[in-house]
Amino acid sequence: xxxxxxxxxxxxxxxxxxxxxxxxxxxxxxxxxxxxxxxxxxxxxxxxxxxxxxxxxxxxxxxxxxxxxxxxxxxxxxxxxxxxxxxxxxxxxxxxxxxxxxxxxxxxxxxxxxxxxxxxxxxxxxxxxxxxxxxxxxxxxxxxxxxxxxxxxxxxxxxxxxxxxxxxxxxxxxxxxxxxxxxxxxxxxxxxxxx
Amino acid sequence: xxxxxxxxxxxxxxxxxxxxxxxxxxxxxxxxxxxxxxxxxxxxxxxxxxxxxxxxxxxxxxxxxxxxxxxxxxxxxxxxxxxxxxxxxxxxxxxxxxxxxxxxxxxxxxxxxxxxxxxxxxxxxxxxxxxxxxxxxxxxxxxxxxxxxxxxxxxxxxxxxxxxxxxxxxxxxxxxxxxxxxxxxxxxxxxxxxx
Amino acid sequence: xxxxxxxxxxxxxxxxxxxxxxxxxxxxxxxxxxxxxxxxxxxxxxxxxxxxxxxxxxxxxxxxxxxxxxxxxxxxxxxxxxxxxxxxxxxxxxxxxxxxxxxxxxxxxxxxxxxxxxxxxxxxxxxxxxxxxxxxxxxxxxxxxxxxxxxxxxxxxxxxxxxxxxxxxxxxxxxxxxxxxxxxxxxxxxxxxxx
Amino acid sequence: xxxxxxxxxxxxxxxxxxxxxxxxxxxxxxxxxxxxxxxxxxxxxxxxxxxxxxxxxxxxxxxxxxxxxxxxxxxxxxxxxxxxxxxxxxxxxxxxxxxxxxxxxxxxxxxxxxxxxxxxxxxxxxxxxxxxxxxxxxxxxxxxxxxxxxxxxxxxxxxxxxxxxxxxxxxxxxxxxxxxxxxxxxxxxxxxxxx
Numbered sequence: 001x002x003x004x005x006x007x008x009x010x011x012x013x014x015x016x017x018x019x020x021x022x023x024x025x026x027x028x029x030x031x032x033x034x035x036x037x038x039x040x041x042x043x044x045x046x047x048x049x050x051x052x053x054x055x056x057x058x059x060x061x062x063x064x065x066x067x068x069x070x071x072x073x074x075x076x077x078x079x080x081x082x083x084x085x086x087x088x089x090x091x092x093x094x095x096x097x098x099x100x101x102x103x104x105x106x107x108x109x110x111x112x113x114x115x116x117x118x119x120x121x122x123x124x125x126x127x128x129x130x131x132x133x134x135x136x137x138x139x140x141x142x143x144x145x146x147x148x149x150x151x152x153x154x155x156x157x158x159x160x161x162x163x164x165x166x167x168x169x170x171x172x173x174x175x176x177x178x179x180x181x182x183x184x185x186x187x188x189x190x191x192x193x194x195x
Numbered sequence: 196x197x198x199x200x201x202x203x204x205x206x207x208x209x210x211x212x213x214x215x216x217x218x219x220x221x222x223x224x225x226x227x228x229x230x231x232x233x234x235x236x237x238x239x240x241x242x243x244x245x246x247x248x249x250x251x252x253x254x255x256x257x258x259x260x261x262x263x264x265x266x267x268x269x270x271x272x273x274x275x276x277x278x279x280x281x282x283x284x285x286x287x288x289x290x291x292x293x294x295x296x297x298x299x300x301x302x303x304x305x306x307x308x309x310x311x312x313x314x315x316x317x318x319x320x321x322x323x324x325x326x327x328x329x330x331x332x333x334x335x336x337x338x339x340x341x342x343x344x345x346x347x348x349x350x351x352x353x354x355x356x357x358x359x360x361x362x363x364x365x366x367x368x369x370x371x372x373x374x375x376x377x378x379x380x381x382x383x384x385x386x387x388x389x390x
Numbered sequence: 391x392x393x394x395x396x397x398x399x400x401x402x403x404x405x406x407x408x409x410x411x412x413x414x415x416x417x418x419x420x421x422x423x424x425x426x427x428x429x430x431x432x433x434x435x436x437x438x439x440x441x442x443x444x445x446x447x448x449x450x451x452x453x454x455x456x457x458x459x460x461x462x463x464x465x466x467x468x469x470x471x472x473x474x475x476x477x478x479x480x481x482x483x484x485x486x487x488x489x490x491x492x493x494x495x496x497x498x499x500x501x502x503x504x505x506x507x508x509x510x511x512x513x514x515x516x517x518x519x520x521x522x523x524x525x526x527x528x529x530x531x532x533x534x535x536x537x538x539x540x541x542x543x544x545x546x547x548x549x550x551x552x553x554x555x556x557x558x559x560x561x562x563x564x565x566x567x568x569x570x571x572x573x574x575x576x577x578x579x580x581x582x583x584x585x
Numbered sequence: 586x587x588x589x590x591x592x593x594x595x596x597x598x599x600x601x602x603x604x605x606x607x608x609x610x611x612x613x614x615x616x617x618x619x620x621x622x623x624x625x626x627x628x629x630x631x632x633x634x635x636x637x638x639x640x641x642x643x644x645x646x647x648x649x650x651x652x653x654x655x656x657x658x659x660x661x662x663x664x665x666x667x668x669x670x671x672x673x674x675x676x677x678x679x680x681x682x683x684x685x686x687x688x689x690x691x692x693x694x695x696x697x698x699x700x701x702x703x704x705x706x707x708x709x710x711x712x713x714x715x716x717x718x719x720x721x722x723x724x725x726x727x728x729x730x731x732x733x734x735x736x737x738x739x740x741x742x743x744x745x746x747x748x749x750x751x752x753x754x755x756x757x758x759x760x761x762x763x764x765x766x767x768x769x770x771x772x773x774x775x776x777x778x779x780x
Contacts (some may be wrong), residue, residue, distance in 0.1 A: 012210030015597030027679040031686035079249040094222040101226035207405030274444040289417040296421035402600030469639040484612040491616035
């Protein structure tokens with residue numbers, strides 16, 4: 001099976017998840033600076049979630065670029081990733097509506113962690129499909145960034161009941177870490193085009 | 196007519212149906228474990244509906260892969276399927292809002308049953324178009340899985356007024372039955388690529 | 391300019407307009423047959439609007455199939471069509487919320503009429519671009535169906551203040567008239583593939 | 586990297602942003618002409634935002650047509666543009682809900698200005714990637730329209746606390762200025778097809 005339609009469907013789900021979050025944004029109660037100040041945390045969590053889904057889209061784009069074929073298992077690994085990403089608008093909204101209460105902040109971090117795990121499962125499945133000596137396999141090697149991210153997610157979840165700001169700082173740190181697209185894959189893509 | 200745009204449109208509708216369900220998820224009333232416990236049935240029905248639409252997307256993907264051309268009738272058979280799938284977010288929400296009352300649970304099962312019927316109509320139409328000796332026709336033969344599913348849907352609908360849990364169990368059983376993509380078609384796809 | 395991306399964007403807007411209408415569906419107040427009975431008019435208008443957008447998608451699909459190139463003017467004629475179609479979920483909802491009051495029923499008919507006008511403008515623009523001796527030009531000739539539809543829309547709008555049921559009957563009649571895809575174009579498509 | 590998937594994803598986000606605005610449209614309170622009169626400002630801002638997103642889609646379409654390849658930086662420049670465009674439904678709604686209060690009107694103008702800035706950043710990035718002697722570089726030269734637009738946005742924002750109607754007039758003027766697709770690029774596209 002080719003990857004075209006998997007990409008199209010994934011693009012659809014990610015584009016929708018990205019855009020419908022704006023439907024959840026409750027307008028400031030008063031049209032003045034006080035209303036805007038109260039609205040700021042909501043806007044910041046919106047930006048954070050937007051960046052996260054943007055990161056996943058961008059990395060998914062790179063990942064699929066090096067993938068030649070998928071099978072039924074890969075389709076479900078992909079749907080699993082889309083499931084966790086589709087929950088991001090919901091956990092973001094819950095976090096906002098509860099004014100950053102510990103449990104929703106923890107659940108948001110758990111959602112991000114599970115998205116990362118789902119992405120990892122998809123990546124492993126695709127590497128196995130393409131073969132251990134494929135460009136994809138050689139593009140993804142040690143995964144330092146992945147390990148740091150997992151650690152930061154866990155710290156973020158753990159500190160939610162101490163101070164939610166530490167959690168938010170951890171989640172933001174992971175986003176910054178990933179905002180640069182995966183150079184390893186980008187390099188492999190460039191080489192693959194040269195070859 | 197080629198299938199590209201039918202696939203694109205179907206992907207769009209299914210991706211939206213999948214993702215907007217999250218807009219319907221009402222956040223737990225309280226940001227604590229009690230709120231989460233009350234929220235669990237809602238989350239589980241969300242997962243069930245997500246899996247169902249995922250199954251339809253995956254099977255639709257396989258079905259179209261073996262389809263070379265469509266006509267006006269196939270377009271409407273496809274729109275009929277999309278109609279029933281587009282109602283899934285609504286019947287899911289009704290089921291949740293009514294705290295799993297018998298009638299909404301029955302209607303949800305009816306929605307799933309009609310989706311299956313619509314899929315069957317589309318499949319027959321496509322087989323007729325491709326010819327009785329096409330790969331698609333030989334890929335779909337006896338349809339044991341389809342018959343078991345129909346029986347389970349009917350049992351699920353019938354037991355809604357006895358105990359909704361039996362209904363939910365039936366619907367879940369069908370999902371598990373189908374979560375593995377249709378091997379018959381997958382095999383035919385593989386052969387078609389070899390040829 | 392090629393038509394690929396115009397098709398993709400139009401598919402997106404139509405798929406979304408089709409699917410988000412379900413978000414507007416308010417669940418029956420009570421989970422019993424009485425609630426369902428009260429819900430029926432809402433469901434029927436939903437089906438009517440779904441069928442309308444399905445018809446436009448199907449005809450748009452046929453129209454673009456015979457179109458080789460578009461220009462800036464055609465892009466805007468297309469956006470104009472998408473504008474009127476994107477309003478359909480809104481006018482449908484208004485009609486439902488007002489329990490089929492005369493003005494919303496009239497506005498709904500006006501929305502359908504303007505969609506038809508916008509489609510006609512787009513079609514003329516595309517015919518001019520492809521040339522008077524193109525397959526598209528010869529596929530669309532006298533336009534009896536278009537004239538009957540316009541008349542029915544106007545009658546439907548006019549009778550809204552007499553009895554809304556006559557209006558709804560007119561709108562439904564147009565839908566039935568068009569539910570069969572445009573055979574003239576389908577024939578031209580078939581010939582174009584033969585040639 | 587090729588532009589196909591970037592286009593698909595951008596189309597998705599813009600199609601959704603365009604269409605979900607209709608979900609935000611609150612139906613007139615009363616189904617009569619008085620209700621419609623009160624609804625008119627809301628409808629007009631809806632049309633304005635629809636036209637804006639249509640303009641961006643149309644110009645994005647042209648821009649990508651002259652683009653051969655993108656890199657990670659261009660992906661993020663594109664996501665930045667999509668971020669500002671995805672906020673348009675929100676700022677439009679806030680403006681409406683506040684009955685055109687000064688601050689929301691100013692914020693709406695700021696949103697439009699930032700979208701223009703984001704588009705400019707994306708365009709520069711793409712020109713740098715294609716090379717200074719590419720067709721894209723020669724298609725975009727002096728940017729008079731861009732400068733006039735920026736000036737109008739700034740005037741619009743500045744006058745929001747004097748009279749919101751002057752602001753709305755400025756934003757509308759920019760829309761009219763751009764509703765004609767970028768002839769410079771259209772000409773370059775035509776030449777590029779001739780060559």
